Amino acid sequence: MRCRTALIALVTCALIAGCGSRLTHEQRAALVVPQGGGTEAGQGTAAGEDGTVPGSDGTAGQPGANNPQQPGGQQPNPPGSIAGGCQGTGGATDKGVTAGEITIANISDISGPVPGLFQAAQQGTKAFVEYFNATQGAICGRKLKLVSFDSRTDSGGDQQATAQGCEQAFALVGSMSAFDQGGGPAASGCGIPDLRASTVTVQRQRTPVSFGVASNVVNLVSSAYPDLVKSSFPGAVNNAAFLYLNVDASSQNARSMQKAAEQRGIKFVYTQAIDIADVNYAPYVAKLKETGAKIVYWMGSAQYAVRLQQAMRQQGYTPEAFITDPSAYDPQYVRQGGAAVDGTVVYTNGALFEESNAQVALYKQWLGRVAPGAAPSYFGMFAWAAARLFVVLAAKIGPQLTRKAMLDAIRGVHDFTAEGMVAPQDVGGKRTSACMSLVRLRGTTWSRLAPASGYSCGALLDTGVGG
Numbered sequence: 001m002r003c004r005t006a007l008i009a010l011v012t013c014a015l016i017a018g019c020g021s022r023l024t025h026e027q028r029a030a031l032v033v034p035q036g037g038g039t040e041a042g043q044g045t046a047a048g049e050d051g052t053v054p055g056s057d058g059t060a061g062q063p064g065a066n067n068p069q070q071p072g073g074q075q076p077n078p079p080g081s082i083a084g085g086c087q088g089t090g091g092a093t094d095k096g097v098t099a100g101e102i103t104i105a106n107i108s109d110i111s112g113p114v115p116g117l118f119q120a121a122q123q124g125t126k127a128f129v130e131y132f133n134a135t136q137g138a139i140c141g142r143k144l145k146l147v148s149f150d151s152r153t154d155s156g157g158d159q160q161a162t163a164q165g166c167e168q169a170f171a172l173v174g175s176m177s178a179f180d181q182g183g184g185p186a187a188s189g190c191g192i193p194d195l196r197a198s199t200v201t202v203q204r205q206r207t208p209v210s211f212g213v214a215s216n217v218v219n220l221v222s223s224a225y226p227d228l229v230k231s232s233f234p235g236a237v238n239n240a241a242f243l244y245l246n247v248d249a250s251s252q253n254a255r256s257m258q259k260a261a262e263q264r265g266i267k268f269v270y271t272q273a274i275d276i277a278d279v280n281y282a283p284y285v286a287k288l289k290e291t292g293a294k295i296v297y298w299m300g301s302a303q304y305a306v307r308l309q310q311a312m313r314q315q316g317y318t319p320e321a322f323i324t325d326p327s328a329y330d331p332q333y334v335r336q337g338g339a340a341v342d343g344t345v346v347y348t349n350g351a352l353f354e355e356s357n358a359q360v361a362l363y364k365q366w367l368g369r370v371a372p373g374a375a376p377s378y379f380g381m382f383a384w385a386a387a388r389l390f391v392v393l394a395a396k397i398g399p400q401l402t403r404k405a406m407l408d409a410i411r412g413v414h415d416f417t418a419e420g421m422v423a424p425q426d427v428g429g430k431r432t433s434a435c436m437s438l439v440r441l442r443g444t445t446w447s448r449l450a451p452a453s454g455y456s457c458g459a460l461l462d463t464g465v466g467g
Helices: 006-010 013-022 025-031 119-135 155-168 180-190 224-232 248-263 282-291 302-314 331-341 358-370 378-397 403-411
Strands: 101-108 143-150 171-173 194-196 210-212 220-222 240-245 268-274 295-299 321-324 344-348 435-442 445-450 460-462
Touching: 101 119, 101 155, 101 378, 119 143, 119 358, 119 378, 143 155, 155 180, 171 378, 180 210, 194 378, 220 224, 220 248, 224 248, 224 321, 224 344, 224 435, 224 445, 240 248, 240 282, 248 268, 248 295, 248 460, 268 282, 282 302, 295 302, 302 321, 302 331, 331 344, 358 378, 378 403
Parallel strands: 101 143, 101 171, 171 194, 194 210, 240 268, 240 295, 295 321, 321 344
Antiparallel strands: 220 460, 344 435, 435 445
16 A cells, blocks of 8 residues: 555545446445545535536635735735745736736536545635635735636546636646546646646546646555554564455556565465455455454445445454555544444555644645535645645746746656645656555544654555556
8 A cells, every 4th residue: 555646546536437437327426435524415516517616716705805916016925925035927928827816727526426526625725725815925926716627527527627727727736536537638738737636547647737746656656555564563464465446446556555565575365356346245354364364455445445344343353454545534434434443544645634734734724714614634635735836836937927837847846745744745757655654543533653753755666567
């Protein structure tokens, strides 16, 4: 298991992307699990037929909305502003850029089998825009304007929204889509900078203008993943099992991660793919007991992880560790699984919500302003980080802001942490993060398992899977 956002490829979106049209509507709905907040009844905003979310195209009615910057009359940015000291403006330098405004677009799955699937990414981007406009001044005299689109958990929806974003915005920022391969050709064709929370399909990863702030490559796995497991559960490493949903993306990532673990000395006594239509997990638990598995790795959505753990509990089987990805690091997983999921271990490359972190605190504060009641989430955090990186790069480019200049700047980012909010990410190089940490659920509370603080960073192991 890797500290990277194949987290999605492993859990929700890419599971769908791996089997696509072969799934029924019911099966697609079962594969995805809402992340973070904003998915409860009455929260969020419905998207219109053109894909635009009404009321989300700008900052009207939000903090800072009544303080526009006008050409020639800019106020100095406050001390310490992330936009730096640039005060001049180059006017309308590219599509989506005027003397007083930069329009960015977020394209995320809002409607579909699970309404609000990646609303957290849209909320995280909006939270940063409102924070910046209210407190940070301007980028060379320009405020941020956000337009939001619904990719509808559909390849065609992502393509249509991307085409609209190409025409209306300077850049795409903080986006999250299950079928993000759909918008790749449109983004590449118009040359729009596409700084996503994460890319979840190989096709989008290979799109030259698209970059995931949570960077990942299927065949590259950090040695920190198996090494942290070995140090945390030394008596169990000779009896591990790997179970995963039998769809393309999860299968590829499971094989890659298992190979990496084997390279670092973990021995597997049982490996099993589980069809998405299979509702009887009892035989798999029986096999786990028969083989004496002490560590169980799971690759698939958190919803299916709960099903497996409930079956384990019914048969009185408790491994030393049940390990899965950050989709489980969510209040809904805890509520759904109850006592059956107690002890779950999650790997992550983002800051922990239970610990003190200045950027996480800002994200939580402004998320509460734009989406009252929404819970912070992994994907929302990376969307916030993507928006922050965009501002930093735009300020460095200066008044003559162009799409080409932004793409060149993104390609030069190889150690991005959003001021310690996330583990170092090679955004421009599109390489898996080498750093991660483990957290464990006790009752209803998550706490750090390893390392004692920060992240553990290792070498990138090339497993040859999907490379």
